[in-house]
Amino acid sequence: MxxxxxxxxxxxxxxxxxxxxxxxxxxxxxxxxxxxxxxxxxxxxxxxxxxxxxxxxxxPIKEIQKYAKLRAAGDFTMNERMEMLIKHRTALEEKIAKYNEHLKKLNDKIDYYKVSIDKHLQD
Missing domain, CATH: 1.10.1660.10 (Multidrug-efflux Transporter Regulator; Chain: A; Domain 2)
Structure with a gap:
């Protein structure tokens, strides 16, 4: 269509x-x-x-442009495109790990506040 x-x-x-x-x-x-x-x-x-x-x-848009140019050039660029995606995946996994660590610390702090607030309410 x-x-x-x-x-x-x-x-x-x-x-x-x-x-x-x-x-x-x-x-x-x-x-x-x-x-x-x-x-x-x-x-x-x-x-x-x-x-x-x-x-x-x-x-980044420049990387997407590079990928698009390689894609338009044809199948002989598949290895280079795959390498770009592997590199991007690695960077993304590192960001996710960092965000998960930040999330864990935030959850720890929230749990601390919950316990402290409950303790103060019981006193």
Whole structure:
């Protein structure tokens, strides 16, 4: 199925402005109809969802651009793309570990307050 820019925008929950920005940054290259209008496919849906995931997990836009360029170049870049994703995964795992440690410390402090408050109420 093919989508106009408006349909695609609603489907993936990204503004038309953001889609045009992504196109400007060469993150997505939509097909064009004979009249020049953008035309998006199901492959574009999964690609944009992947871009959003990379962005949401903290990959810098320059790295996403590099990945997109490699993807557009073809399958012979698969090793390099995989290495990029492995590197990003490692950085993400480190962040998650750090956030889990922060969460543990916050929970410890909350537990401390609960015990202290309960103790003061019983006195």
């Amino acid at each position: 093919n989508y106009s820019i408006g349909e695609f925008s609603r489907l993936i929950n990204i503004s038309i402005y953001a889609l045009r920005y992504y196109e400007n940054e060469n993150l997505i290259i939509p097909n064009r109809e004979k009249n020049g209008r953008r035309c998006y496919s199901e492959k574009d849906v999964s690609w944009i969802q992947f871009i959003k995931r990379l962005k949401d997990t903290g990959m």
